[in-house]
Amino acid sequence: MRIKEGNKEQDILDAGIKVFAAAGFHQAKISKIAETAGIATGSVYLYFSNKTAILQRIFENLWKELNSESSDILIRDDINALEKLEHLIDLVCDKFYNDPLLAIVIVNEQHNLFKDDELIPPIYKQFLDKGESIIIQGQKNGLIDNSLSVKVLRHLIIGSLKYLIDLWAKKPEEVTMNELRRNVKKIFITGLRK
Amino acid sequence: MRIKEGNKEQDILDAGIKVFAAAGFHQAKISKIAETAGIATGSVYLYFSNKTAILQRIFENLWKELNSESSDILIRDDINALEKLEHLIDLVCDKFYNDPLLAIVIVNEQHNLFKDDELIPPIYKQFLDKGESIIIQGQKNGLIDNSLSVKVLRHLIIGSLKYLIDLWAKKPEEVTMNELRRNVKKIFITGLRK
């Protein structure tokens, strides 16, 4: 009885990130992903039901990881809400800094998922909820301006960050990731402060 | 000799916005755009060379307009840099408020244009340059924190705004446009202030 060779599933995901980042989801070809992964085109379908399933997994893996790691930030009681927010920003920046192509894929292709039903995928919503709980904590503690809308803030910070990281990923020599995160932190921390 | 009826070019553009917003660029069908515009499928090609050309025109029309109208803000000397920024934010919000579907298209499909060459289309860059000149003015006048990077800021504000407007456009009942702009202005104006 034959055994599966290597870790084709992960190879396909890694290749998917590369090809999706280079060509965009819709113009990415399964044959190219297969080639990049070093397997036959038909093999892709043994691991993923279709093209969208690859993108979906990439997405889920990322946000699952960010959800897990951001939980560690939330439970800390040695830092205040603004500091938590800074850690959250750093978490996201670090994650994408390690994989700029992933940034490009996530930012530009997320809307190709869940086109029909959910506008905001549950797993992503979980992450937003974490950001929101930090903001609410900050407003309760009087660190964050109460007149600011949590509904807007929960999206604003992460959305801004994603947008900037995408730009950085496409042209990393223009501004460093450190410069980027420094500015984002400064503006948002200052802008949120009561 | 037959004369062209109506304004098919504009009909196609309007239909394009609707169909692209609903289906995304790649899944939007020319036949659907034609149907929405009230013309024959083949007629579309008498006005636009291909599908991308429609998207490109939509994009260019928008940014050309925003460029023109933002120029009026820039030349004013009765308001300071932060106020100019507020006007710029209002300009963008108003533009998309009048056409939420356009917001969805612009935000989600811009990256499908200029995939090969320019990362930032010249006409869009013009708009960013205007934002940048306001920031530089503010830094010179001591209204805006000098330690903030112009390279980051020029993208951050508009990028954030686009992202939020996209979310609003998809679900306008969740938070009003006024609430959205109020929060963005407050955070950025506060965050930028020296």
Place this chain on the structure above:
DNA sequence: ATGAATGTTGAATCATAATTCAAAAATAGT
């Protein structure tokens, strides 16, 4: 060595939709 079970392959199949273009329709000029 043989057979069963499973993995892998890549050409073939199938589906899709962008685009083309010959035919029909409409309008102005005579």
Place this chain on the structure above:
DNA sequence: ACTATTTTTGAATTATGATTCAACATTCAT
């Protein structure tokens, strides 16, 4: 009314690539 010119039409053509699947390859158990 006829002709020339232009516009419009939508079925046909073409291109593309996602997906299928029969054939082949590999591994384990006997």
